[in-house]
Amino acid sequence: MKILIAITIIVLGIVGSASLFTVSETENAILFKWGKIERADYDPGLHFKLPFVNNVRKFDKRIQTFDAKPEDYLTEEKKIVVVDSFIQWRIEDVKTFYVSMRGDMDIAQERIGTIVKEGLRNEFGRRNMFEVISGERHIIMDDINKSANKSVKPFGIRIVDVRIKRIEFPPKVSDKIFRRMETERTRIAKELRAQGNESADRITADADRQVTILKADAFKKAEKIRGEGDAKASEIYAKAYGQNKEFFTFYRSLNAYRNTFSSTSDIMVVEPDSDFFDYFKNIQGKQ
DSSP: OHHHHHHHHHHHHHHHHHTEEEEOTTEEEEEEETTEEEEOOOOSEEEEOOTTTEEEEEEEOSOEEEEOOOEEEEOTTSOEEEEEEEEEEEESOHHHHHHHHTTOHHHHHHHHHHHHHHHHHHHHHTSOHHIIIIISHHHHHHHHHHHHHHHHGGGTEEEEEEEEEEEEOOHHHHHHHHHHHHHHHHHHHHHHHHHHHHHHHHHHHHHHHHHHHHHHHHHHHHHHHHHHHHHHHHHHHHHHHHHOHHHHHHHHHHHHHHHHTSSTTOOOOOOTTSGGGHHHHOTTOOO
16 A cells, blocks of 8 residues: 555656746747647746646757858959858747747758858958958948848847958968068068168268368367467567577577487487587587
């Protein structure tokens, strides 16, 4: 009897648990009856179903991010660019989503990727290189969002956002562009270096000219001062000579002796009776 009661309790527990299901705030739920959709408008909370008759499938209603593979697109000038993008989407109508996509998230993402790819191809195909790289990127994304949402609406899906992460040139084109940029930068560097050398030469020449002028002015002033000094000295000498001729002659001879015999190694060969030695023989400077 006890065993029967225990079995009954277990069976009731299994049946009771099979009759309940919960829906969280991040989920959409669909109730099926014998494989057909019976209800798809559940609010978050605890709900009931008939065991073995109903079954429930849940889908994430949060925003999904789909990172698309980089693709090649042609611009208006028939130039190839490699575009790396990602797509954010969510389930808007879970019943329509299940019917159109068989409830498969991978199929949905593949379909969304195809639609967005086609939209990007159309948008890039009617714009030039400058517009797709910088000029109208935000406009491209807005246009794709609008067109893609129209295409996915019958699938119960809403595109939240389409973002272009990166736009690049193909590797071969990038190498050519890099070499062209390198050549251009080298040319600019040579021009700037030549301009710098020209400026340096001009500055150096101007500095040399100013140095020459300054030296010439200084030499002119020095010669003028020296001339004035010599004139003044001659004037003083003349006055001194006029005041005392004998003393002036004696003083001039002493200075000549001092300058001539300033070093012990100096040698001078002259005749002994030369006028140079007048004051060596006699203080009056007479023979």
